[in-house]
Amino acid sequence: SVNSSAGANVPIHHLCLTVACMSVSGLRQILTDVVEEVRRTLNQDIDGTEILHSLLNAPWLQSLLKVYECLQRYLRESPAPVLDYTSDLSFQVSQQSSLNAPLLLDALLSAHDTVAQKNYEPVLPPMSDDVPDEEEATRIVCLVKNKQPLGATIKRNEITGEIFVARVIHGGLADRSGLLHAGDRIIEVNGFPVDGLEPEQVIQVVARAQGTIIFKVVPITDRPIHNHTMLYVRAMVDYNPQQDPTIPCTDAGVSFRKGDVLEIVDQTDALWWQAKKLPSNVACAGLIPSSNLLKRSQRDLLSYQPHTCIHIQEDLMAIDEKCVEDCFFVCFSAGFRHSLRLCRRRFHSIAQISCPAKCSNNCNIALNCYEEVVRYQRSSSDLYRLIALLGPSGVGVNELRRRLIEMDPDTFQGAVPYTTRAPKGYEESGREYHFTSREVFDNMVYKSRFLEYGEYKGNLYGTSREAVRDVLNSGKICVIDIEPNAIQAVRTHDLRAYIIYVKPPPLEQLRETRKDSYITTDYYVNRPFKDEDFQEMEEAARKLESHYAQFFDCVIINSELQESCDQLLDTIRKAQDEPQWVPSNWIRPTTDS
Numbered sequence: 193s194v195n196s197s198a199g200a201n202v203p204i205h206h207l208c209l210t211v212a213c214m215s216v217s218g219l220r221q222i223l224t225d226v227v228e229e230v231r232r233t234l235n236q237d238i239d240g241t242e243i244l245h246s247l248l249n250a251p252w253l254q255s256l257l258k259v260y261e262c263l264q265r266y267l268r269e270s271p272a273p274v275l276d277y278t279s280d281l282s283f284q285v286s287q288q289s290s291l292n293a294p295l296l297l298d299a300l301l302s303a304h305d306t307v308a309q310k311n312y313e314p315v316l317p318p319m320s321d322d323v324p325d326e327e328e329a330t331r332i333v334c335l336v337k338n339k340q341p342l343g344a345t346i347k348r349n350e351i352t353g354e355i356f357v358a359r360v361i362h363g364g365l366a367d368r369s370g371l372l373h374a375g376d377r378i379i380e381v382n383g384f385p386v387d388g389l390e391p392e393q394v395i396q397v398v399a400r401a402q403g404t405i406i407f408k409v410v411p412i413t414d415r416p417i418h419n420h421t422m423l424y425v426r427a428m429v430d431y432n433p434q435q436d437p438t439i440p441c442t443d444a445g446v447s448f449r450k451g452d453v454l455e456i457v458d459q460t461d462a463l464w465w466q467a468k469k470l471p472s473n474v475a476c477a478g479l480i481p482s483s484n485l486l487k488r489s490q491r492d493l494l495s496y497q498p499h500t501c502i503h504i505q506e507d508l509m510a511i512d513e514k515c516v517e518d519c520f521f522v523c524f525s526a527g528f529r530h531s532l533r534l535c536r537r538r539f540h541s542i543a544q545i546s547c548p549a550k551c552s553n554n555c556n557i558a559l560n561c562y563e564e565v566v567r568y569q570r571s572s573s574d575l576y577r578l579i580a581l582l583g584p585s586g587v588g589v590n591e592l593r594r595r596l597i598e599m600d601p602d603t604f605q606g607a608v609p610y611t612t613r614a615p616k617g618y619e620e621s622g623r624e625y626h627f628t629s630r631e632v633f634d635n636m637v638y639k640s641r642f643l644e645y646g647e648y649k650g651n652l653y654g655t656s657r658e659a660v661r662d663v664l665n666s667g668k669i670c671v672i673d674i675e676p677n678a679i680q681a682v683r684t685h686d687l688r689a690y691i692i693y694v695k696p697p698p699l700e701q702l703r704e705t706r707k708d709s710y711i712t713t714d715y716y717v718n719r720p721f722k723d724e725d726f727q728e729m730e731e732a733a734r735k736l737e738s739h740y741a742q743f744f745d746c747v748i749i750n751s752e753l754q755e756s757c758d759q760l761l762d763t764i765r766k767a768q769d770e771p772q773w774v775p776s777n778w779i780r781p782t783t784d785s
């Protein structure tokens with residue numbers, strides 16, 4: 193069978209088809225009229241000469257004869273088009289007259305030229321006469337080369353030297369043609385036999401080809417059933433195909449960073465999935481390592497890092513192919529945040545989040561590289577999402593939160609923390625803090641009621657899940673600041689936290705914007721910022737980003753305070769009112785979530 197995927201020819205085909213349909217239906221009408229006329233004439237009692245006379249004079253017969261004559265003349269004269277470059281001509285005319293020929297006319301004339309030049313069909317090589325009868329059924333596949341890659345990879349059978357299509361990339365040229373499939377054996381490329389060649393040599397033949405590429409293939413008999421999916425995941429790790437020697441085709445690889453959302457379109461291969469990074473305006477997908485493969489390479493990578501603890505499942509290949517919604521946590525102990533109106537430098541957090549996987553060093557770790565996500569649009573009847581601010585100590589998380597609540601206390605509210613310290617004279621239980629005994633506090637820790645908690649100067653402080661729920665239930669937007677330890681605790685079905693990372697600006701801007709600001713440290717309350725503070729802040733920011741960037745829904749660079757406040761307001765509005773990617777188990781809760 194001979195196939196063509198020359199998409200560019202479609203308009204011309206349409207043109208020809210329309211013309212053909214018109215003449216066919218016209219002739220059909222004439223012939224129907226003839227039959228009807230004869231029937232009516234025969235029913236009347238008229239003599240033969242009269243019938244013959246009226247028949248020969250009938251307009252429909254005249255038309256039919258004219259058509260016949262035209263066709264005969266066409267066969268005799270084989271008329272050639274007067275011009276085969278009318279679009280050039282129209283361009284020249286439009287240039288000279290400084291008038292732009294309408295787009296439609298241009299397109300029409302260029303269609304005319306294509307037809308006149310008869311270049312709308314690939315010229316196929318003549319069929320060889322000496323094809324033995326027993327030769328396998330072959331297919332000639334003709335693809336029109338354009339700027340896009342072919343979107344297929346090939347492999348060589350090392351024993352027979354035969355070349356096969358290894359995989360066809362979803363949405364690529366080969367895939368859209370529907371003519372090449374994984375497992376098809378390629379015999380020739382543009383008449384050039386490829387058996388025994390190295391795959392790179394075959395690719396060179398394809399690369400050298402101009403215009404159309406003609407593949408002679410033996411189609412695979414049992415085509416594998418493709419596992420086409422529409423799965424969206426958030427990448428929990430960085431991946432760069434250029435640095436991955438195991439990828440079957442580097443050029444087909446899709447690079448991604450932590451937090452990127454990927455649309456997985458094919459999971460047929462257990463090792464290499466096909467995906468697009470969102471937002472995407474390309475049709476063609478690319479290769480990404482499957483969840484199991486990525487887990488394996490992460491394990492190899494992390495096992496070389498002496499200070500990183502990791503929990504690994506024994507049999508990685510036995511893990512379900514589909515993503516599990518655990519989080520990828522690595523030990524991290526830089527500057528803990530204290531939302532309890534204390535400076536984090538003075539607040540020693542001892543928060544532990546409940547996590548099913550714990551390594552011998554007591555790190556909270558679950559290894560997962562992709563997190564399944566869905567697009568979520570909060571409905572007006574849903575509670576607001578929790579807003580959790582996160583950033584290195586001193587960057588301005590508390591300042592931003594404070595200003596936000598001050599600006600609109602009817603909309604925004606913090607969660608009232610618990611403490612074991614005694615109330616000061618002006619403090620009221622339930623307003624500044626929930627004052628409680630150590631026994632009650634310990635019991636709350638035991639029952640995992642805290643999102644995070646910590647100790648400062650012998651007293652315990654903690655933010656409970658109920659305190660956050662109370663604010664949300666009251667119809668307000670709850671805004672808290674958290675330490676990285678609390679990320680997993682707030683990313684749940686009931687709180688649906690939107691995590692905003694507050695990032696320090698570059699050093700110069702830090703110096704400039706903080707020249708009149710004060711910092712509270714372990715030893716000083718409200719002293720001017722020093723360069724060491726900025727360096728420490730930047731170092732803590734680097735660590736935070738390298739370990740937790742995958743959980744940031746948004747990043748705000750806190751340079752000019754007013755601008756940051758405006759940006760924060762806008763971000764929170766979008767988080768509540770516009771569709772966002774969220775873990776799928778928030779929407780389809782599992783027993784674990």
Ligand SMILES: Nc1ncnc2c1ncn2[C@@H]1O[C@H](COP(=O)(O)OP(=O)(O)OP(=O)(O)O)[C@@H](O)[C@H]1O
Nearest residue numbers: 535536585586587588589590591705709710751753
């Ligand atoms: N954009 C900014 N420009 C100038 N000063 C700022 C800016 N953001 C914050 N500050 C000031 O920096 C100081 C530290 O801010 P803040 O207390 O909010 O830090 P933090 O991130 O909450 O850290 P910690 O919890 O350790 O206090 C405050 O004096 C605050 O007013």
